[in-house]
Amino acid sequence: MQESSHKAGFVSIIGRPNVGKSTLMNALVGEKLSIITSKAQTTRHRIMGILSGPDFQIVYSDTPGVITPKYELQKSMMSFVNASLEDADVILWVVDVTEEDINEELFKRVLHSEVPVIFLLNKIDLIGEVEAEKRLEVWKTKVKALHYLPVSAISKKNIDLVLGLIIQQMPVHPPYFPADELTDKTQRFFAAEIIREKIFLHYDKEVPYSCEVAIIEFKEDKKIIRIQAEIYVERTSQRSIIIGKGGAAIKQVGIEARKDMEAFFGKQVHLETYVKVETDWRKRDSQLRKFGYNNS
Incomplete structure (x- = not known):
């Protein structure tokens, strides 16, 4: 494919702590780049995962879960979130099936970004697809997004659909990184x-x-x-x-x-x-x- 039709852009993956953002990025990239534990606030840095295809390149950013910072480390963690949103061409807003209320801190950040939002209800393997669709309908009344999708990062359910929706929103641009690079980290x-x-x-x-x-x-x-x-x-x-x-x-x-x-x-x-x-x-x-x- 000619360079002029190549798509490339940045995707910010955001959500509360412990909603499975790291597992999601690992599934999207196809490599374990972010550490995964059952404890909240495991991710402290902005970790980029790079997925390159013949005519596209997606640069994902896994960031710390959005919280109201209480001390200097947490302030730095939230600065990584802000930086990823400033760069973003697409936002993946991730909630899990246990969430019911909007995180106001997160909502403000997404609202001010003014880029396309794909809303993902994660961990649907815990409740089944029928119940997931019901809960997603409720979220549609609370959150404005371009697309809404139930997913399971662990089982990779609908991960291919997420990829397709992201590519649709990518701007035409040359690759930001060499095709064989998987991350920006050392x-x-x-x-x-x-x-x-x-x-x-x-x-x-x-x-x-x-x-x-x-x-x-x-x-x-x-x-x-x-x-x-x-x-x-x-x-x-x-x-x-x-x-x-x-x-x-x-x-x-x-x-x-x-x-x-x-x-x-x-x-x-x-x-x-x-x-x-x-x-x-x-x-x-x-x-x-x-x-x-x-x-x-």
Whole structure:
């Protein structure tokens, strides 16, 4: 197809925490790029997933769930949401089948964007298609969108229909990225995210939310990748929890993270982890900048 008819654009995936946005982007791109846990507010950054076809390129943005920010880290997280909406050619507004009320913070952001909205009712595998259609009809009275669609990101139900609707709205434009690129993030970023996912899966209460992961060494040769990672917590007591009795807890995190890294990078991985205390890092601009958050 000629360059003049090539379509390319940006799609912002937004919604409340824990509505399945990350699972949805992974399904749309066909690769696991965003970490997935059952806990809310797992996503902290804007993660781009790139899907390229012979005559189109879609750049998806998985963003943190929309909340009213209470401290500096959450303010930075919401800045990623705002940036994705500013770039967007299409918005995927995602709710799940348990939601009934409009999130006012999210509604304001969508209202001011003035770009086409595709409204998705996710997790319909939990209730069935008949009940999903009933609930979608109710949402149609509350939210103005170009299209409304029931989907299941886990089972990939109607994901192909979502893709078709997005392509219809893409502007004519040359590709923004090379066709073989899947994301804008580095290997270091994904190594850190894989470790952070395991922390969310293995620890309860506030501990995972108080953790950040920094990759201090990433050395790759033909056969192996050697990674050193620092896990930061806010209090000494949290450090003890992360390490566990006799180091058992952090060892299990390392085993599972290394296994996922080897699958992701397609190469043997040697992983070393260290746990450090950085008091109140979530509230300090200097520390947030160090970890790649932008609070300007």
